[in-house]
Amino acid sequence: MAGQAQYEELVRQLSAVGAVRRDLARIMPPDCPAGSGAVLTILDVHGDMRMSKLAEHLAVDLSVTSRQVAHLVARGWIERLPDPVDKRSRILHLTPAGLDRLDDLFRRTTQLLAERLSDWSDDEVGQLIHLMSRLRESFGDCRPHPGRVHAPADAPVIEETTRTPANAHT
Amino acid sequence: MAGQAQYEELVRQLSAVGAVRRDLARIMPPDCPAGSGAVLTILDVHGDMRMSKLAEHLAVDLSVTSRQVAHLVARGWIERLPDPVDKRSRILHLTPAGLDRLDDLFRRTTQLLAERLSDWSDDEVGQLIHLMSRLRESFGDCRPHPGRVHAPADAPVIEETTRTPANAHT
DNA sequence: TATTGTTATACTCTATAACTATA
């Protein structure tokens, strides 16, 4: 059990690591952005699965997964096969072209990481992987669900800007 | 220097940790979303600074920072003070109301983390913080800049969907 | 001319809600 100061610092670091994610995303090809790579990776690691299972892995809503999958199907990187035991379901399958694409993605990210982490030891990288993996596990199934309630907003606010009147040139 | 397999796994874990970030973002009040907290935090930790410095801390484009700051100024959580030595510049200052807001945010995230990480030792949390901080440092100033080039896109693709013709009901 | 910041625009990611098809 850690102290409040540690938790605050952890939140700061989670936010800061976002910059690393963005840097990695920037070297992706434009037709295969951020989330697409994640989908391909999961299918590569865990094999064929249905939409709902994929959404669980990604920890996002099924509607998000549906869009991402449509994008990948349109490019021929994955297929949606019928499920013999449930006609509502669709089995997702990584195609050879998708595997090629994935190899390309890994080549890009590996190269960038090799540059940036040239002074990291094998063991240090392993520890970071281990701890991040454990962090993810500790949060379990953290997809959105209706149970959670947000705090009410404060009084309404006028979005003002200091220098330029909002409607000076309309 | 780590191997390719480790780098691939690191990318996967960076992606997976996104679920944790989203879970934390979900408990934020609606009028103080994701990035707003990050801005308040940085001003709290590092004190007053100008826009460009803040953008550097956040590792985002100045235009992004400008929008986020305008949001926070509209709510009275930060102020834009004139810079006595450079009239182009504006010094950002956290207000007492902003500090109150920040306390509220920390209370929320700390509570969630205390629940999720109840079986983590103080030392383990410390190690994760240390390694993530080091990861961020290894990437240095990784803001977008024109030097980087993306790979050209493949042949154009028709975004098709399997079940519903795209324009069946327009 | 270069720098600081703002704004317009566009695209990705994510969520909620309404809908269709099947169980």
Add this chain to the structure above:
DNA sequence: TATAGTTATAGAGTATAACAATA
């Protein structure tokens, strides 16, 4: 009625480019 998946819509995050003011 409940579940699997799709689509429409909306909001946050981020980037590029055009712009204004100052150095």
